Amino acid sequence: MLISELAVQSGVPLATVKFYLREGLLAPGTATSATRASYDEAHVRRLRLVRALVEVGGLRLAAVHEVLAALDDPELPQHDLLGAAHDRLAAQVPAVDQAALDAADAHLARLGWRVHPQAPHRRVLARALAACTAVGHPVDPATIDTYARAALMVAEVDLASVPTTDRALAMERVVIGTVLHEPLLLALRRLAQAHVSARLAKR
Amino acid sequence: MLISELAVQSGVPLATVKFYLREGLLAPGTATSATRASYDEAHVRRLRLVRALVEVGGLRLAAVHEVLAALDDPELPQHDLLGAAHDRLAAQVPAVDQAALDAADAHLARLGWRVHPQAPHRRVLARALAACTAVGHPVDPATIDTYARAALMVAEVDLASVPTTDRALAMERVVIGTVLHEPLLLALRRLAQAHVSARLAKR
DNA sequence: GGTTCTGGATAGTGTCACTATCCAAGTTTG
DNA sequence: CAAACTTGGATAGTGACACTATCCAGAACC
Structure with a gap:
């Protein structure tokens, strides 16, 4: 061609x-x-x-570059495929102050989630929590717990759908599942909000 | 000052x-x-x-403008506060072809979700589904169902936490809940993936 | 043998979100 | 009271980003 x-x-x-x-x-x-x-x-x-x-994923080209490098890296350990993908997807998240990070860690500890201390998403979580607090609408732990339960449900089907035989296909699935399913989840959340709102209005 | x-x-x-x-x-x-x-x-x-x-929300200034206009609009009907916020948040989503939209609607129908046909997030959902299909990893209905259940859980706490007395505060809560809780949910999802992945590896 | 297409190089475009400079008018400080 | 600073407003410049356009000499198809 x-x-x-x-x-x-x-x-x-x-x-x-x-x-x-x-x-x-x-x-x-x-x-x-x-x-x-x-x-x-x-x-x-x-x-x-x-x-x-x-x-659809809203990635910038530098991030796409990282992701493709991971996809094409035959050295990448099978067992930490997900971690590698995550690290490459959130590499450019700015640093956050310690207090915010501690607050995020407190939630993770309560949930009983063991995540790698270098996981970049700890920082993302910390930033999001801090931002809500800064604008005067702090997120309460019960809300976090519900979000976490929902996240866990989603994460389980995400990982269950990763093929175990074909390594290259698995890698691709992880990337697509992580990046392209995000708008899916967000769209469904907003649609669910509209649905629940309509349901409430009817009563 | x-x-x-x-x-x-x-x-x-x-x-x-x-x-x-x-x-x-x-x-x-x-x-x-x-x-x-x-x-x-x-x-x-x-x-x-x-x-x-x-x-944190990743909005562009034009979108912020829309959101602030909604916040400051005293005419905004109380009952469709959420719809107004959503419309203003997703106004610039490009059009999608009819087939993709039909696929999205089929899912919504299966879920039994009644949403306004002009809801911009139908288009977001359609785009996300089409993108997954285009790269050879179509999303299967069972996965959508799980995502939808998770989205519904989240949407319910979102709406439950909106104050019913103070209109201005309610408006602000809807906006913050919609925009600033998104990175929260995404971060928790990725952390949950890491947690589940670690749990699987241990066995 | 003329039009079309190639890879490679270089330069230009449009958007976005700031950032910097200048100004004349007004205020604070010594 | 004068020098130094700050104000709101206007205008212009910056840097990142993701393209997009043009030019070129050398093939390749018809």
């Missing part, structure tokens, strides 16, 4: 395909001559994945 | 406070002379809200 066909197939403008090649988000095709290269289905898939991560 | 004090109090650079005033994200202070104005606690609160929405 020529680069122009790749562009058409994937629905990505040619100029953008070239840009992704330059940025290393897409592997070069196999050169068939000095001025020609051929691309295959794998390139189409990769291109679609990049677009999905950017447009 | 002078503008320079407001900047210090809120932790926002003076140049940025001026910028927000220009953009209409912050109400002008009450002029005490031709070259002086005074600001109060309400300005500090508003400034903190704007920063939280931007930094």
